[in-house]
Amino acid sequence: MDIYTSKQIMQAFRPERAAALLREGLIAYAAGRMQLPPMQRIHFDAVAADCVVKSGYLEGDKVFVVKVWSGFEHNAEQGLDSRHGMLLVCSARTGEPQALLLDKGWLTAQRTALTGRLVAEAMAPPTVDAIGLLGCGQQAQLQLEALASVQTCRQIWVWGRNLQRLQAFCEPFAARGYRMRPTLDARQLAEACQLIVCCTPARQPLLQAEWIAAGTHITAVGADRSGRQELAAGLVARADALVADCAAQVLEYGEFSHALNAGLIRHEQVAELGDVLAGRQPGRRAASDITIASLSGFAA
Amino acid sequence: MDIYTSKQIMQAFRPERAAALLREGLIAYAAGRMQLPPMQRIHFDAVAADCVVKSGYLEGDKVFVVKVWSGFEHNAEQGLDSRHGMLLVCSARTGEPQALLLDKGWLTAQRTALTGRLVAEAMAPPTVDAIGLLGCGQQAQLQLEALASVQTCRQIWVWGRNLQRLQAFCEPFAARGYRMRPTLDARQLAEACQLIVCCTPARQPLLQAEWIAAGTHITAVGADRSGRQELAAGLVARADALVADCAAQVLEYGEFSHALNAGLIRHEQVAELGDVLAGRQPGRRAASDITIASLSGFAA
Structure with a gap:
């Protein structure tokens, strides 16, 4: 078994290749060609942390993968990494472990960002004058990096609750020629942007239906577990297209669950991202559509 | 993270310590003090194999564990190991991976055998003149080894379908002074033995109700998945005590599921092994009881 450190993984990582494989995986999942047992989650209430497995x-593939990821946010207070994770790659022909990727959750974060990029390619409106980011953490940074190869727009609004952290987020992008617009007012961002990516652990809606103009696309990545919500249920209900990386999860506990539980949307309105990427389901039909994609994260 | 090979693990393994910890774990599980997400299973139909995660x-423990185990039985035809497995041990305080145990499924096999020993201690009749083993593979060998420290009986009946394999199984034990009785007739074994351990992948009952005398205890370890069955449903129905390592699993797809589905037993008749070990539920009440324990395998 080969063991790879996160440094080796970062050096070997090819975003274009990863995006192409991710696209294949999402399409295969939507077509029912993937075995994905329900995720396991262990809670550590004493430290408000959890671990997911x-x-x-993918049927016919040479390997299968088991991923262990944990988020211990309080670790930061002790100067420790708050994310841990690894991927075990085994032969699907003999079961033999082939590689252990000690990525500390790095690949998970990259994968989420690349999924955001695939969504933007498929669903963003034809003209984007400004991109909006809600959240200014690592995932917001990765989403913006990933969008750079599929969007020419460099005018970026960033919303957060802490001006200092917002400014720290903006600086390196500004140095590379981005026009960065930090704001504490999510409405201001929503009204200015045609492509919005939400990457926060919010438990109350950050965006309201009446703030969003026709032609906007929103990707929400924060609701990867029960209790999280970035978009008002009324905004989800108002969208012309709803797309989920894994409809079952997103409707059970993800971003669309709130609108579903309130009776504002029906299961059938939600398309699988893989079906949209494969052209089997429409994503955006008209430039004036409001489209929303929710990413809950899964093994595909 | 420390990485241990199976050789290192075998050298460091202390059966008495492991049995004591296993006992604690089973008791904690039965008392609801353990988080055990539903197991994940991936099927590899092309090679009739599977992988379980x-x-x-255990609430309050310093670590948590994720185990990956796979059984690729056809590997043997190519001279390869047919079992693979590893355990990842992580800190429950920081999530940090602490140890990777590359045991190739060895610890899983030991754990099953030690569970059989705990069951025998709690449920075997007071007098055992002969022990019976159904199956003559690795698990039968480990069960017999594990029983040696809690049973003085050295008269052993072993049933299998292949006389040559039976004899090969018996030789090393005979050399150590065991009186080994290989047989192709399960009924002969059943009628001679007061403590019977079934460790086969049988899909049809091997033992019938009318063969089993009063005072017999049977431990069945083969039915760890749907489709497996070692005991006739009528035998399970006839028992005076039914005990399961994990009642939910054993009743859903394990050894007791057949009798339950046939309406011969009720959920409430099945006690958790941990409750029996803790004395919260009776195992054997009388020397003349027929008692049955079914082990389906789980993370405790």
Whole structure:
């Protein structure tokens, strides 16, 4: 078994290749060609942390993968990494472990960002004058980096609750020629942007239906577990297209669950991202559509 | 993270310590003090193999564990190991991976055998003149080894379908002074033995109700998945005590599921092994009881 450190993984990582494989995986999942047992989650209430185990196998592939990921946010207070994770790659022909990727959750974060990029390619409106980011953490940074190869727009609004952290987020992008617009007012951002990516652990809606103009696309990545919500249920209900990386999860506990539980949307309104990427389901139909994608994260 | 090979693990393994910890774990599980997400299973139909992922956390413990185990039986035809497995041990305080145990499924096999020993201690009749083993593979060998420290009986009946394999199984034990009785007739074994351990992948009952005398205890370890069955439903129905390592599993797809589905037993008749070990539920009440324990395997 080969063991790879996160440094080796970062050096070997090819975003274009990863995006192409991710696209294949999402399409295979939507077509029912992937085994994805329900994820396991262990809670550590004493430290408000959790660990998730996800495994998956694309039928016919040479390997299958088991991923262990944990988020211990309070670790930061002790100067420790707050994310841990690894991927175990085994032969689907002999079961033999082939590689252990000690990525500390790095690949998970990259994968989420690349999924955001695939969504933007498929669903963003034809003209984007400004991109909006809600949240100014690592995932917001990765989403913006990932969008750079599929969007020419460099005018970026960033919303957060802490001006200092917002400014720290903006500086390196500004140095590279981005026009950065930090704001504490999510409405201001929503009204200015045609492509919005939400990457926060919010438990109350950050965006309201009446703030969003026709032609806007929103990708929400924060609601990867029960209790999280970035978008008002009324905004989800108002959208012309709803797309989920894994409809079952997103409707059970993800971003669309609130609108579903309130009776504002129906299961059938939600398309699988893989079906949209494969052209089997429409994403955006008209330039004036409001479209929303929710990413809950899964093994595909 | 420390990485241990199976050789290192075998050298460091202390059966008495492991049995004591296993006992604690089973008791904690039965008392609801353990988080055990449903196991994940991936099927590889092309090679009739599967992989299971089990994770568990005993509330308040310093670590949690994720186990990956796979059985690729056809590997043997190519001279390869047919079992693979490893355990990942992580801190429950920081999430940090602490140890990777590359045991190739060895610890899983030991754990099953030690559970059989705990069951025998709690449920075997006071007098055992002969022990019976159904199956003559690795698990039968480990069960017999594990029983040696809690049973003085050295008269052993072993049933299998292949006389040559039976004899090969018996030789090393005979050399150590055991009186070994290989047989192709399960009824002969059943009628001679007061403590019977079934460790086969049988899909049809091997033992019938009318063969089993009063005072017999049977431990069945083969039915760890749907489709497996070692005991006739009528035998399970006839028992005076039914005990399961994990009642939910054993009743859903394990050894007791057949009798339950046939309406011969009720959920309430099945006690958790941990409750029996803790004395919260009776195992054997009288020397003349027929008692049955079914082990389906889980993370505790």
